[in-house]
Amino acid sequence: MKPETACIHAARDTSHSTGAVVAPIYQSATFAHLGFGKSTGYDYSRDKNPTTEHVEKLVAALEGGTGATAFASGMAAISTLMELFAPGDEIIATDDLYGGSIRLFDRISAKNGIKTHYVDTSDLEAVKASITENTQAIFIETPTNPMMKVTDIAGIKDIVGACKILLIVDNTFLTPYFFSPIALGADIVVHSGTKYLSGHNDTLAGFLVSKTAETAEKLNFLKKTLGGVLSPFDAFLVTRGIKTLAVRMEKSQQNAMEVAAWLKTHPKITAVYYAGLPDHPAYELSKRQARGFGAMISFRVGSEEAAQDILNRTELILFAESLGGVETLITHPLTQTHTEVPEPQRAARGIDGSLLRLSVGIEAAEDIISDLEKAMG
């Protein structure tokens, strides 16, 4: 089954007898037993719920994993993931990481004795040099947020080799439609399902997809124990969103290509970061390891004042955090998503007041461009 078909038909629920084309929402916290020692397979919704299980099967199928575990948000997924580790363990993480993940690693995981080394994972030698005998995992985001650096996942897999280091990839930006980290050697794929998977800025969700049944079982145990589960209604919304994932990814990428090309030619724009531009350092790598470049673009205007002017003036494009929905959104990483990143780290990564990030939606490209053009004055 091709990916666009899988988005609609993988994990189709054939167990119910009504013929309903859409899987129902089982809005039930608990499930009655058929008799002593007899379960329907469902006992309590923190452990398992048919609607949530349906979206888990769908996401696992799309990512090529053995199983997926659904959470109430991307951060609920990542914080549960961190319970795989114990005091004294070390993880290596991409330095240009989602701000919420940095806050979790530095403020919560550090307190629990887990040390994070931030490394530019697009530099394979730097990753190699950072591995110690305590390294338990490498946590990668690609392309990165907001600088759009790309990591060679197969290259990282080669470095890890046969060691027991878990390779974890946050695939929120490219989605399984464009990128398959498990096929390249990843052990766990992370998603903020809030973004492209649900796709309409109307729900929060998170997923951990496991390559092996053993990891899936551990993560399911952690999920039911810690309890940050996805509700049946939100699971339904994510399932519905995924049905149009392919068309949304194609259209938003097409728009992103046009917007990035236009930004490149604008005299007030001093830099454009988008892996789909042929002069991006990872253009060739992206073409080799992925089926698309996605629709996230960062760009730099001359100054923080110029950036603020644009944020105040866009009309169609909404000045809002988040990404991956049908609406084009613009954010100011310095004051929104990356406020908690310490200043020296921000400066080293190039996150300053003049940087803006666009999540390109599925409107007409010319309307998006004309809104930007007006906002730039």
Ligand SMILES: *Cc1c(COP(=O)(O)O)cnc(C)c1O
């Ligand atoms: C948004 C995001 C998260 C966190 O997900 P939430 O659903 O907001 O909790 C994690 N990683 C990336 C790359 C994100 O964009």
